[in-house]
Amino acid sequence: xxxxxxxxxxxxxxxxxxxxxxxxxxxxxxxxxxxxxxxxxxxxxxxxxxxxxxxxxxxxxxxxxxxxxxxxxxxxxxxxxxxxxxxxxxxxxxxxxxxxxxxxxxxxxxxxxxxxxxxxxxxxxxxxxxxxxxxxxxxxxxxxxxxxxxxxxxxxxxxxxxxxxxxxxxxxxxxxxxxxxxxxxxxxxxxxxxxxxxxxxxxxxxxxxxxxxxxxxxxxxxxxxxxxxxxxxxxxxxxxxxxxxxxxxxxxxxxxxxxxxxxxxxxxxxxxxxxxxxxxxxxxxxxxxxxxxxxxxxxxxxxxxxxxxxxxxxxxxxxxxxxxxxxxxxxxxxxxxxxxxxxxxxxxxxxxxxxxxxxxxxxxxxxxxxxxxxxxxxxxxxxxxxxxxxxxxxxxxxxxxxxxxxxxxxxxxxxxxxxxxxxxxxxxxxxxxxxxxxxxxxxxxxxxxxxxxxxxxxxxxxxxxxxxxxxxxxxxxxxxxxxxxxxxxxxxxxxxxxxxxxxxxxxxxxxxxxxxxxxxxxxxxxxxxxxxxxxxxxxxxxxxxxxxxxxxxxxxxxxxxxxxxxxxxxxxxxxxxxxxxxxxxxxxxxxxxxxxxxxxxxxxxxxxxxxxxxx
Amino acid sequence: xxxxxxxxxxxxxxxxxxxxxxxxxxxxxxxxxxxxxxxxxxxxxxxxxxxxxxxxxxxxxxxxxxxxxxxxxxxxxxxxxxxxxxxxxxxxxxxxxxxxxxxxxxxxxxxxxxxxxxxxxxxxxxxxxxxxxxxxxxxxxxxxxxxxxxxxxxxxxxxxxxxxxxxxxxxxxxxxxxxxxxxxxxxxxxxxxxxxxxxxxxxxxxxxxxxxxxxxxxxxxxxxxxxxxxxxxxxxxxxxxxxxxxxxxxxxxxxxxxxxxxxxxxxxxxxxxxxxxxxxxxxxxxxxxxxxxxxxxxxxxxxxxxxxxxxxxxxxxxxxxxxxxxxxxxxxxxxxxxxxxxxxxxxxxxxxxxxxxxxxxxxxxxxxxxxxxxxxxxxxxxx
Numbered sequence: 001x002x003x004x005x006x007x008x009x010x011x012x013x014x015x016x017x018x019x020x021x022x023x024x025x026x027x028x029x030x031x032x033x034x035x036x037x038x039x040x041x042x043x044x045x046x047x048x049x050x051x052x053x054x055x056x057x058x059x060x061x062x063x064x065x066x067x068x069x070x071x072x073x074x075x076x077x078x079x080x081x082x083x084x085x086x087x088x089x090x091x092x093x094x095x096x097x098x099x100x101x102x103x104x105x106x107x108x109x110x111x112x113x114x115x116x117x118x119x120x121x122x123x124x125x126x127x128x129x130x131x132x133x134x135x136x137x138x139x140x141x142x143x144x145x146x147x148x149x150x151x152x153x154x155x156x157x158x159x160x161x162x163x164x165x166x167x168x169x170x171x172x173x174x175x176x177x178x179x180x181x182x183x184x185x186x187x188x189x190x191x192x193x194x195x196x197x198x199x200x201x202x203x204x205x206x207x208x209x210x211x212x213x214x215x216x217x218x219x220x221x222x223x224x225x226x227x228x229x230x231x232x233x234x235x236x237x238x239x240x241x242x243x244x245x246x247x248x249x250x251x252x253x254x255x256x257x258x259x260x261x262x263x264x265x266x267x268x269x270x271x272x273x274x275x276x277x278x279x280x281x282x283x284x285x286x287x288x289x290x291x292x293x294x295x296x297x298x299x300x301x302x303x304x305x306x307x308x309x310x311x312x313x314x315x316x317x318x319x320x321x322x323x324x325x326x327x328x329x330x331x332x333x334x335x336x337x338x339x340x341x342x343x344x345x346x347x348x349x350x351x352x353x354x355x356x357x358x359x360x361x362x363x364x365x366x367x368x369x370x371x372x373x374x375x376x377x378x379x380x381x382x383x384x385x386x387x388x389x390x391x392x393x394x395x396x397x398x399x400x401x402x403x404x405x406x407x408x409x410x411x412x413x414x415x416x417x418x419x420x421x422x423x424x425x426x427x428x429x430x431x432x433x434x435x436x437x438x439x440x441x442x443x444x445x446x447x448x449x450x451x452x453x454x455x456x457x458x459x460x461x462x463x464x465x466x467x468x469x470x471x472x473x474x475x476x477x478x479x480x481x482x483x484x485x486x487x488x489x490x491x492x493x494x495x496x497x498x499x500x501x502x503x504x505x506x507x508x509x510x511x512x513x514x515x516x517x518x519x520x521x522x523x524x525x526x527x528x529x530x531x532x533x534x535x536x537x538x539x540x541x542x543x544x545x546x547x548x549x550x551x552x553x554x555x556x557x558x559x560x561x562x563x564x565x566x567x568x569x570x571x572x573x574x575x576x577x578x579x580x581x582x583x584x585x586x587x588x589x590x591x592x593x594x595x596x597x598x599x600x601x602x603x604x605x606x607x608x609x610x611x612x613x614x615x
Numbered sequence: 616x617x618x619x620x621x622x623x624x625x626x627x628x629x630x631x632x633x634x635x636x637x638x639x640x641x642x643x644x645x646x647x648x649x650x651x652x653x654x655x656x657x658x659x660x661x662x663x664x665x666x667x668x669x670x671x672x673x674x675x676x677x678x679x680x681x682x683x684x685x686x687x688x689x690x691x692x693x694x695x696x697x698x699x700x701x702x703x704x705x706x707x708x709x710x711x712x713x714x715x716x717x718x719x720x721x722x723x724x725x726x727x728x729x730x731x732x733x734x735x736x737x738x739x740x741x742x743x744x745x746x747x748x749x750x751x752x753x754x755x756x757x758x759x760x761x762x763x764x765x766x767x768x769x770x771x772x773x774x775x776x777x778x779x780x781x782x783x784x785x786x787x788x789x790x791x792x793x794x795x796x797x798x799x800x801x802x803x804x805x806x807x808x809x810x811x812x813x814x815x816x817x818x819x820x821x822x823x824x825x826x827x828x829x830x831x832x833x834x835x836x837x838x839x840x841x842x843x844x845x846x847x848x849x850x851x852x853x854x855x856x857x858x859x860x861x862x863x864x865x866x867x868x869x870x871x872x873x874x875x876x877x878x879x880x881x882x883x884x885x886x887x888x889x890x891x892x893x894x895x896x897x898x899x900x901x902x903x904x905x906x907x908x909x910x911x912x913x914x915x916x917x918x919x920x921x922x923x924x925x926x927x928x929x930x931x932x933x934x935x936x937x938x939x940x941x942x943x944x945x946x947x948x949x950x951x952x953x954x955x956x957x958x959x960x961x962x963x964x965x966x967x968x969x970x971x972x973x974x975x976x977x978x979x980x981x982x983x984x985x986x987x988x989x990x991x992x993x994x995x996x997x998x
């Protein structure tokens with residue numbers, strides 16, 4: 001009587017409802033867990049925290065193995081507000097940190113101001129004080145247990161053994177938006193090389209970041225490693241780099257150029273290895289590390305003497321009389337000159353270019369170099385351009401040939417090497433004069449300034465040093481470079497360079513001896529004689545560059561010793577006057593330092609290094 | 616005596632008991648997983664964690680089941696109204712004695728343990744309703760026959776909802792509608808209930824009723840929960856947070872789950888209430904579709920078995936009671952798992968035998984074992 005047909009139907013309906021509900025739930029589960037795959041990602045974003053482990057950056061040494069750049073641990077003191085609690089020992093903490101209670105309160109307000117500190121959370125560690133030294137945190141380290149919520153985080157920054165080579169080394173700074181867009185390796189807050197070696201070899205110096213996959217709970221607290229560190233990756237340290245610099249020569253040059261604007265470059269001729277690359281004024285590389293970095297950077301940026309400009313590669317000057325060496329070589333190659341070719345000189349009465357020195361007349365090539373005779377080179381240049389006739393076509397042909405030979409010494413373009421942001425300098429082509437004067441509107445006399453290295457020619461100090469190296473080698477140069485690295489490392493750094501390839505000048509080797517002899521006579525009888533160290537057989541050439549904006553620039557290029565050159569140097573001192581007076585002593589002392597490991601001429605050293613030419 | 620005793624033990628439906636034990640053990644293991652910490656491992660039977668306490672609740676629940684089996688089956692029918700009356704008094708006293716837990720006044724302390732009387736109210740209401748509808752000659756012929764049953768469920772519902780502010784527990788009494796339907800109430804009532812829910816949804820969705828009217832019926836947090844579910848409000852950090860995190864936990868389990876104790880979302884506290892109302896998340900995350908579908912199907916089999924038990928009862932009292940039990944489990948399953956899966960509003964009621972807590976486990980055990988006891992002696996009723 002209970003189980004009649006009606007009631008049977010009801011029980012079937014109820015069973016149907018149960019099955020329908022269960023099916024609905026299972027279908028929903030199937031959708032959530034099998035079809036919709038978006039939740040896995042969300043879960044990982046919730047619970048996994050990928051902590052980057054930073055590799056230590058590669059060290060930098062000089063050619064003799066002296067450590068130049070290394071990593072220094074610095075410490076950040078971190079506070080987690082939530083863990084500090086009500087009875088936090090503020091006074092004790094201030095005492096340990098050697099700050100006042102007011103400092104403490106101010107800093108706390110600063111941290112918790114979300115306008116200034118966007119990532120603020122009471123639950124996660126916040127930087128309270130950053131970039132402290134080991135000594136600063138040692139007391140805190142010992143009493144850390146009595147300050148809940150306080151932690152010390154270690155980081156590394158660059159440190160420097162010598163107060164030198166700031167331009168060469170570059171520095172390390174926080175990545176900007178540009179870096180982040182260009183290279184997915186970087187994350188916000190990472191550091192990367194800025195300028196110099198740090199920038200050029202960033203890819204091998206930085207190493208490879210490691211990662212630690214941690215779990216974090218709903219409040220952002222770290223809860224240990226995920227899957228026992230299965231997904232973790234150890235960081236790989238950066239590659240150490242040995243530079244070609246000789247830090248003692250570098251430092252000597254920097255000291256000598258103190259208080260002056262200018263630059264000095266020294267190259268080992270046979271290898272193209274740069275021994276010194278100095279730009280003055282410079283700064284102590286430590287100034288661009290840590291807390292004071294941005295402040296100091298702004299000071300440098302606004303300095304009227306433009307210390308951030310790397311004059312060794314970015315300043316461009318007419319080469320002045322040092323260019324007479326190139327004129328001699330091109331003249332010899334063109335067949336216009338030989339070592340006995342004589343030209344007359346009427347001293348100050350000479351036209352169209354007067355001579356600035358007193359010497360006999362006529363002079364041969366060696367004497368012309370020794371005496372830096374302007375009329376000689378004007379006449380030689382004129383003859384180069386008028387060889388084979390004085391027609392306009394012949395002039396163009398001769399000029400283009402002349403220019404081609406000049407360029408072959410490394411002028412007019414940047415070296416394909418590990419030095420970034422080089423300026424190219426300029427050796428004007430005939431088209432440029434066509435534009436200025438019209439196709440038939442110029443002759444040798446029009447561009448006579450070129451004969452003595454003035455006028456439209458521009459070269460950089462690095463190119464001048466390379467010129468000296470090329471002459472020292474008797475006709476070739478190896479691309480100047482700063483780092484001694486293997487092919488594989490250069491490739492991974494992205495530096496296109498062949499460190500063994502010789503670039504031959506378009507002047508035969510046989511023509512170099514007479515020029516070298518002339519340069520040797522500069523140092524024995526000529527403009528450089530006061531600063532020569534006789535036993536080192538120095539060769540050189542001084543130059544004084546007319547400067548329409550102020551006092552002339554002093555230039556010197558040279559190499560030593562004559563028989564087997566080990567060092568080639570170029571020095572430019574801006575607004576200093578005669579090349580012989582200011583540039584020659586710097587260059588010869590650099591050579592002396594490199595070849596004898598000391599500078600015996602202490603009086604000269606003291607006089608030059610203490611002279612202030614800028615204020 | 617001996618004969619009768621034997622017949623009771625042999626009359627017990629061991630299939631139901633087995634499923635009960637399976638649900639309890641699966642629940643217990645998942646409570647351990649939900650409370651498991653990656654940093655401080657602790658044993659599943661340690662008193663310091665909730666799994667250890669749940670173990671104690673399970674053992675005591677089994678003892679309770681044993682005692683119920685030994686008690687004479689007529690006790691409930693005879694004392695049904697007394698039980699009901701005492702229960703109403705306790706429910707009335709509860710808000711006065713209660714300490715506030717999460718916005719409801721439904722817990723009272725008895726020494727070291729807290730008891731939620733509402734969890735036992737379902738059982739005694741079922742007994743009273745069964746007693747009334749099991750009277751000799753009672754039949755549902757018209758609405759007048761249902762006045763008393765509706766009052767019997769309405770009074771505890773009202774007390775729990777209004778005085779104790781525990782809407783979820785009160786809604787479970789809706790399960791009795793299915794019982795009335797089974798006993799002859801016209802299906803229009805069920806249809807009417809469904810339509811009422813639909814209208815309520817439309818009202819909130821289309822916002823055709825002034826806000827202050829709605830506020831008279833629903834608490835702000837209840838309203839916002841329903842609105843989030845209906846997609847009116849998007850609020851992943853507020854009321855929607857629980858459900859959003861629950862869906863992430865379950866969805867990230869994929870087909871086979873992350874493995875026992877490997878769930879990150881539950882263990883790292885992204886899912887709230889993870890060992891009570893949201894215990895199903897742990898199953899979903901660690902055991903995947905495989906495990907969670909299994910649990911749902913196990914529940915389905917369990918409830919269908921209870922309906923089978925109900926259908927084979929020879930007396931009205933037992934049958935009404937059995938249907939009440941089956942429907943109460945059905946409502947709990949639907950609301951709890953539906954909430955966790957984001958297809959029901961967030962209504963805080965436990966998943967029977969799974970959610971951590973002594974009151975709910977004892978309440979459901981009491982409910983179930985009285986049925987098992989009644990069923991065990993159904994043979995005697997024939998005599």
